[in-house]
Amino acid sequence: MIRNFVERKMPGGYNFRKEFRNIARNLSISEPPGQFNEKADYAKTLDLKNNTQHLVVNAVPTEPFAAPIDCLLAGKRWRYFVKALAGLAEHIHDIYVVIDESEKELIEFIAKNTRDCRNIYIYPVAAVYPQDHPVILMRTIFGGHIKTPKILKGNYTVRLFTEIITVEQLLQAYFRAHAQSLGTIITLTFWNKNRWQQNIVNVHDEKFIDLLLACQKKFSNLSTHNCRVVTGGVLAGREMEMADYEKTLAQDMSPIVIIPTGNTRDFMPNFQKHLWSFLRNYTTTNTHGEERPCVNCSWCDDICPVKLRVKAIYESLEEKRLKEVERLGLFDCVECGLCAYRCPAKIELLEKIKEAKENLVKGGEDNV
């Protein structure tokens, strides 16, 4: 019986693993060298606020092509991760580890090795995106109450007392404290011979162009022709510009995905996909349909992880009722992009929401 194991299901979101289950991985992470000084106090190397009392460690992939946890913790890294958690537990009031429920071995391993630390709690969740956003993680841990967790008293915002870090950040801090370099873990995914090829690499001050050339040497099919390079995730990221190619790779650039543009005028692609889906994968930057009027299907409401009335917000935006939109919870939107992903009418919901937020903020500044 695992003591610090908490069951929590996060509603909303979309399990992209089912859609991208044919991802092949090419592990190229090198093992960390040398011995560790176990007594090094690495907690101070983490950029935590002084009054942080609760720490959330997110171990769930954040985007459809993000590095899976078992790749991040390959080799001996599992043990280092657990030691890092135990080290932090001496400084932090409570630590919550949110982890994909399918990683049963890792969950057992962490639970067993942290059973002496009574303030570490493990939350297995269904890997629906975007799990990494603070609002989503808070709901996962503290239930439906997004703003003020039950265990906190007084009128404080969650941010003052809680910090969110990812597994990569935790490992990097741990390695830094032991005078070792973990490097930056970057995921580069591209379409290779009828399947997605995901490469997880450990880089040390390399630029994206170096990584691209190195991968092109290894995989002759890797090409950016008729493709778009997206950094930071395909849902909430941005398209890479030419200037980014010369920048040093940083953690927030991962995952990098080279997506086919999908403008080849495929014949009845959905028909083909449904019947012969093993032949083609139609994940492209194509919208896969023309923009149509909203038909009230409420799929956007169903998938929204913060339970907004997206349809009502969209209607209010179309009718330019900005005050009403604010009341509907526009600023609660975490801009995950799931509503726009799911919409069958191909309405650019995310863009409209972002634009409305900017207009409202600008309108507020103008009125000051």
Next chain:
Amino acid sequence: MFNLLGNFSEKTGEILHKHKVTRTLCFALWKASDTLFWQPIRVAKKAPFIRAQVDMKDFMGLVIGVLLLFSVLPSIYLFGLFTVLPKIIFSFICGVFIVDVGWVIVTGEEDINEGAFVTCLFIPLIFPPFAPLWIIGLASAIAILIRNIFGGVGKNIWNPALLARLIITLSFALFVSSGWEEPFWGIPTIDSVINDVDTVTSATPLFVFKDSGQITSHWQLLTGQTPGCLGETCRITLILGGLLLCWTGIANWRIPLSYLGSVAVLSAALHYGLNMERVAPPIFQLLSGGLLLGAFFMATDPVTAPYSHFGKWVFGIGCGSLTVLLRTFGPFPEAVMFSILTMNTLKTPLDWVILQLHLRIRKPRQTGKPRDNEKGVAQ
């Protein structure tokens, strides 16, 4: 070969779009057929950079496919190809090719929305087999015209097919409330499938019950051996088709469940609980008339149904209660159309009330708008 055809189609579209006359007259039709067969080249310019495969063509196409397979095909077996097919073709000609294309030409729009095809397929299925062709054409023309007048797809308050049916019922009652045909039943032959069956007129089960209290056999009701509208008689296939739509998510399961559930519960309470003989028993209620067609295919129309989950439950219960009460105490034997249209009318106020309740219950973020140098998502 498909790539060559696709390139040819693209070039044709460019030529049609260039000249004003062809753009006005033909571009919308070309675009509808082109995007049916070939992927449009529109790409996501900003996040999210991937989009779900299901688009409006899939959404409406699935409804059309299910209707064809689970309603039209059985009706061809029961009533004959020459009874069913001319009505469907004429409905499409009047609704889509005359009214909808004419509307697009007059207003200068470039898109023919897929919703018109669904409406025009529904129209013949909710009329009796003996309904004359001009009635079907008129109904589909009225349905598409009313939908466009309200603002097009997504803007209509009432289900356009049912509204057209109501207008025709009130205006031309003689043509649509008599002459119910006994369907064919037995081993099909080429003659029975293609030609009209021997026309034996009979009353519908609901009319018989209202008149004499006689209950038709459940098996006959399930398998379509009773008179009724073209698409509503073979109820076993309608149930399968409806379940398929619910499973794919196209039809929200809450509506048929609450609709049929409330019919069953209310009729059981009145018939068995209060011993009201004039109220039909629950199984007969569920299997007679157009209830299954209405509950799975018409009440679940997302445009005219509430979009909140709680609203869908209320909508379904309202439809079910009205169906039972109007069937029992109303002047007409069938009441599905009236109950769905009534609840469609209440859809907007229902959505508004539920939204206001939601806003009162939902706690707003403490941080509110982004401040200072924060932009976008408030932290």
